[in-house]
Amino acid sequence: MQKRQTETKGYIKTALIILLKEKRFEDISISDITRRAGINRGTFYLHYKDKYDMMGQFKEEMLADLYTILNKGNIETDINTILINTFSYVKDNFEYIEAISTISFINFSKTIKNFVLDFLLEFPKAKTTVANHYGVPYEYAIQVYLASIESLISYWVATGGKESPAEMADIISKVLKIDESISQNSKE
Incomplete structure (x- = not known):
């Protein structure tokens, strides 16, 4: 039974990806999804209750x-591997992530920022x-930090994800000087 449910959800997700290449999410009907x-x-x-419930569940699963x-x-010693694994996941699911990044209901930008903030809060x-990195109060520094990461990831997705996961991890690390921040944390 579980295998059948997983297959059905896979068919629905694949149909959604195809449909999102043809029309906006708001214009896709349940009939479109089920037919495809x-x-x-x-x-x-x-x-699912409706297409919004479906998207909410897909987002939560991701x-x-x-x-x-x-x-x-x-987190303290293996951040580069974590970044590479995260970008590898995105790359492995790129067609789906690229498709849902266009759905206003998902609010891709905010989703990325919230995820990065949760990740960042793992650091003691x-x-x-973050505040020291930018030399401004934390409330402002975190906005710059999150916006920078979100912009880099959104740009990567919007331009077809040409860079490898390792290249993206390197870009994020260099732009935000993550290695310096970690070594500074370790010394304190």
Whole structure:
């Protein structure tokens, strides 16, 4: 039974990706999704209340996968590997992530910022490090920090994700001087 549910959700997700290349999410109907997925409407409604519930569940599943990646590494010593694994996940699911990045309901920009903030708060001295990095109060520094990362990731997705996960991890690290911040945290 679980395998069938997973397959059905996969068909729905694939149908959504294809449909998002043809029209805006707001213009996609449940009938469009079910027809493209090769399932009936009743099957769709066994899993989701509506298309917004579907997107909410897809988003939560994606974030759960990303949080699992964060929890697998040692944040203090293995940040580069965590970044590479995170970008590898995005690359492995690129067609889907690229498609959902265009949906206003998902608010891709805010989703990235919230995820990065959660990641950052795993560091014991994050607030001090971010504020010191920019030399302004934390409330302002964190906005610059989050906006920088979000812009880099959004640009990467919008331009087809040409750089490898390792290249993106390197870009993020250099722009935000993550290595310096970590070594500073370790010394304190």
